[in-house]
Amino acid sequence: MTTHHPDLSTLMSYSAGSLPDAVATVVAAHLSVCSRCRQHVQEAEQVGIRLLEELEPATLSAHAKDDILALLDKTERAAADSREEQNIPNDSDVPPLLRPVLGYYLDDLHWKYMAPGLKQFILPAFGSNLRLLKIAPGTCMPSHGHTGSELTMVLRGSYTDELGRFCAGDVADLDPDVQHQPVADTDEHCICLIATDAPLRFNGLVPRLLQPFFQI
Ligand SMILES: [Zn+2]
Numbered sequence: 472m473t474t475h476h477p478d479l480s481t482l483m484s485y486s487a488g489s490l491p492d493a494v495a496t497v498v499a500a501h502l503s504v505c506s507r508c509r510q511h512v513q514e515a516e517q518v519g520i521r522l523l524e525e526l527e528p529a530t531l532s533a534h535a536k537d538d539i540l541a542l543l544d545k546t547e548r549a550a551a552d553s554r555e556e557q558n559i560p561n562d563s564d565v566p567p568l569l570r571p572v573l574g575y576y577l578d579d580l581h582w583k584y585m586a587p588g589l590k591q592f593i594l595p596a597f598g599s600n601l602r603l604l605k606i607a608p609g610t611c612m613p614s615h616g617h618t619g620s621e622l623t624m625v626l627r628g629s630y631t632d633e634l635g636r637f638c639a640g641d642v643a644d645l646d647p648d649v650q651h652q653p654v655a656d657t658d659e660h661c662i663c664l665i666a667t668d669a670p671l672r673f674n675g676l677v678p679r680l681l682q683p684f685f686q687i
Contacts, residue, residue: 473505475634475641477622482508486515493600493666497622497642500566500664504640564627566664572596577603577627577662588655597666604663606630606655614652619668621645628661630654 477485477498484490485498502509563575572594573580580603582590588610592603603626606612612630622644629638632653637643645651655661 473501473507473638473640473642475637475643476505476508477501477642477644479511481622481644482511483515486512486519491600491666491668493594493597494620494622494668496568496597496601497624497664497666499568500626501624501640501642503566503568566626569594569664577605600668601664601666604661604665606653606661606663608655608659608661609657610655612653612655614650616647616650619647622666624664626662626664628659629656630661630663631656 481490481494481498485495488495490498498508502512559570560575563570564577565573565575580592582592582605585591588607589612590605592605593599594601594603606628608628622642623637624642625637625639627639629636630653631637632643632651634643634649634651636656637653
């Protein structure tokens with residue numbers, strides 16, 4: 472059960488296809504575990520479809536319609552075939568849409584040391600806008616604000632900050648004005664998927680000095 476969700480405005484932007492790739496990826500990872508947000512996105516899509524329907528319809532020839540239907544059929548069959556062929560392990564802890572780039576297990580990633588109790592893995596396909604953080608039990612992150620927005624989804628474990636406790640599946644949708652200091656809960660490592668659209672703003676001198684080296 473997830474208790475923290477993306478803002479409705481974030482879900483609307485997702486359904487309109489107007490989110491940056493890194494942010495859209497975190498939303499999609501959350502949708503794969505949250506039926507409540509899937510419902511919201513579906514409703515937003517329905518609104519979009521109704522708006523489209525009010526536009527002047529373009530006429531398609533019967534031939535073009537057949538071509539499009541055949542193409543959709545083929546795409547659906549190819550997707551079903553590849554699902555069967557892939558033989559996906561059912562204990563994978565990686566969100567389905569990230570398995571092509573991350574593999575099936577978070578523990579198998581080449582985590583890069585950042586600070587005591589803190590490791591990160593940057594997803595190169597997204598520049599430095601999408602990363603995974605692995606925080607040791609009980610580790611206190613440096614207090615920071617944001618120059619842009621930050622969308623974080625917990626994949627494993629949990630953390631607590633000024634906004635509450637965030638467990639696997641939960642999303643923190645943070646505006647630029649939010650200042651927070653997450654602390655990983657003590658029972659296990661906390662692994663988060665984090666999209667940022669601008670660098671973080673650290674309060675302490677040491678984190679600020681290290682910032683350029685870690686691309687955060
Ligand atoms: Zn949700």
